[in-house]
Amino acid sequence: MNLIEYKARERGIEVEQRDERGTSSSCSVCGHEDEDSRIERGLWKCDRCGVVAHGDVNGADSIR
Numbered sequence: 168m169n170l171i172e173y174k175a176r177e178r179g180i181e182v183e184q185r186d187e188r189g190t191s192s193s194c195s196v197c198g199h200e201d202e203d204s205r206i207e208r209g210l211w212k213c214d215r216c217g218v219v220a221h222g223d224v225n226g227a228d229s230i231r
């Protein structure tokens with residue numbers, strides 16, 4: 168438990184943490200997983216299906 172989570176629970180706040188690494192490195196279209204496909208924060212390019220998307224959007228789709 169990190170400090171932020173501890174402080175939050177102290178106040179009765181549930182902290183939901185999602186691992187953005189995993190979702191951001193997998194394609195929301197074909198599911199291809201490749202750390203290298205993430206060009207930079209906010210930009211994703213898939214080597215398999217060639218889709219180019221904003222990393223945040225891609226990650227959100229994967230979570231959903």
Ligand SMILES: [Zn+2]
Nearest residue numbers: 194197213216
């Ligand atoms: Zn893909």
